[in-house]
Structure formats: structure tokens, C-alpha cells
Amino acid sequence: MCGRYATTRSEADLSDLFDAVDVTEGLGPSWNVAPTDPVPLVRISASQADARVLDTARWGLLPPWAKDTRGAAKMINARSETVATSPAFAPSFARRRCLVPADGWFEWVRTGKERQAFYMTPADGSVLAFGGIWAPWGPEKMRTVSVLTTAARGDLARVHDRMPFILPPDRWAEWLGDEGGELLRPITERELAAIDVRPVGPAVGNVRNNGPQLLDPPPKATLF
Template identity: 75%
Template structure:
């Protein structure tokens, strides 16, 4: 799954990167995005002729939900079932988005401890997660989810799931709506994912109240006395 990630680029940077026009106040940059936080998303405008940079609550809330709390359980949608899921299929067909990210976090249990790792491109380039959006309630609250797929290569040693990452040449088809699921949901190959590295980071990231670039620093030496055997 993807339960925590970082997205820190400015509104101007996101507009340039995705060729989008901002229509909402930029969600604050975060080095520790948690479920129900506001996050930036790229989606098509109602007229379907332009990309817009919007802000959504992370955790898709289906229209039948009694309140927004339902979204906390729907931060991820499995790519294998998203096209047929009652909760996600309508958005997969008509309301797809891109979720900008710098990287994501997973935890590995080692004895009685859980070590956090940060998966991110080694060269600092941005990522775009495949996402879905919808609106909920009389105030049309915008909510979103991140699609996940099976992890491959060295990343599978960290966790068996990972976000579905879309390279730039696949953004137009993803945002357009329609299309064949088997093509839209094709994961990247191990070779394409080779640029992503897994870095051990400070355990402070485990607390959702902590935020800031210091969370991406290596853990204190005392907390990591021996080299990792994961890679």
C-alpha cells in the first residue's frame, strides 16, 4: 500500500511540470502526507480541454458514504480490481487524476523495531502516481485515492505493494477517460524502476504530527549500527 508520502514542489513548479492551471489554493508542501490530508492533484477541467491543479482530501469518499471519515479507509485502490470495484469503478471510468509526489514511505520490521524507508528517484526527479477523484456531499468536497500495484525488483523487499507510477508519456491517456484497463494499468518494469532508490530515514516520520525536510535525513547512527541487508 501507499500510506504515507512526500509532495513538496511549489504551485508554480507543478503548473509547469504538468502544464496545468491552478484553480485552488495549493495544499501546503508536506514531507509526511498522511490519510485525510489535503494534497495536490492534476485533473481535467469540466470542459475536458485543459488540465487543472486542484487540492483534494486524500481518501476517496464514495457518494453513499455517511460522512468524510469513510475516506480514511480508501486512500488506496488496487489496480487489479479498480475497474470493477463498486467504490472506485465510476471514478476509474470518468474521473482520473495524477497525484504529484517526491517519494513514498514504507516500514520494514526488523526484530521488535520497524525501520522506515523512503522510495524516491535518485536524481530527485518528480513522480506522478495514478489517482482517482470524486466529490462528496452538498459542499462537493473533492477527495482522491492513489492506485497501487505489485512491487517488483528490489522494491519488493521493502513492501509487496507500491504506487502505480505513470511516466509523462502516459499522462494524456490516463487523464482523458476511457481506454482499455489492461493498457492504462500497466505497471513499470523493473528496468524502468531502477532509478528509484530506497533510503533509510529518520524514525520521526512515523508520527504524523512531524513534518519537514529533516524527516528525509538518514537515521541517527545509534539507530542503525549495522548496514542494511535489504539491498
């Protein structure tokens, strides 16, 4: 799964990187994004002449039939294997795909009685784009979003059996467009190898903690 991640670039930087119009209204950076937090996403907007917009959504997709927001934390991820057929996710996958910008994501590995946190991030510091789907919910059409996940591979599989569904830049337009195609093909081995696995300290485990210090390596840590 992907239950915690970092997205720290400014709206101006994200707008430039994704060639999108910024309509986020001051969403700040976070080194510890948690379920139900507001997050940036890139989507196609009919009101902007079908241009890309950098927008904000609540993390945890709510289908139209949800009576309240209590189930949102359980809907932060959509499995790529079933997203096209799931009653909760299929309508959004067909019509409301989006990109979720990230610097990297966190997972934990249990070693005895302890849990070691790891941060997965591009070695060159480039932006990640998670494949996402969004849906409006409630009378006010609150925007909600889920991040797709897929089977982890390589060193990432040693941390967790799932990983975010990552889209390289040359596939952004295809994902956001109306064309079908092979949308759910995995990233290449070369793209996978460009992602580092870095141990970080335990502070990221508390959702109240935030700041760049969460990415610092602990005094003593091993990769696995």
C-alpha cells in the same frame, strides 16, 4: 499500500511540470502527507475547456453513498487489480482519473522489535506521478482522491508487497484522457530501477512531524 508520502514542490513548479492551470489556492508543501490530508492532484477540468488543472483534494476517496467522512482513511488506496470493477472505485476509474504528484513515499520494515522507515524516491530527483482517481462527495462536492497501488517489484518488494501505481510522463496524457487502452500496465524495469530505497529516521512515523529533516538518513541503518 501507500499510506504516507512527501509532496514538496511549489504550486508554480507543479503547474509547470504538469502543464496545468493552478487552482489550488495556496496548498503548501508536506514531507509527511497522511490519510485525510489535503493533497495536490492534476485532473481534466470541463470548466477550463478540458485543460489540465492543478487542484486540491482530501486523501481518502468517499463514494456517493458514504454517510460521513469517517471511512475516508480506509479508502486512501485502490488496488489496480480491482479498481475497474469495485463498486466504490469503478465509476471514478472510468471517468475521473487523475495524477497525484509526489517526491517519494514511505514504508516500514520490522526488524525484531524495531521498525525501520524507508523512503522510496527517484534517484535523479524528478517528480513522481501516482495514478489516482477522484470523486466529489456531499452537498458541497468536496473533492476526494485515492492512489492506486500495484504489486511491488525488485528491491521495492523487499520493503513492502505493494507500491504506488506510477505513471511516467509519456503516459500522463493517456491516463487523463477518455481513451481506454492498456491503462494499468506496470512501469518498465528501467523505470523501476530509477527509484532509490533510502533508510530514514523514525520521526516520520509521527504524523505531527514535518519538514525536510524527515528525509535525513538515521545515524545507523542498513537497507535490509
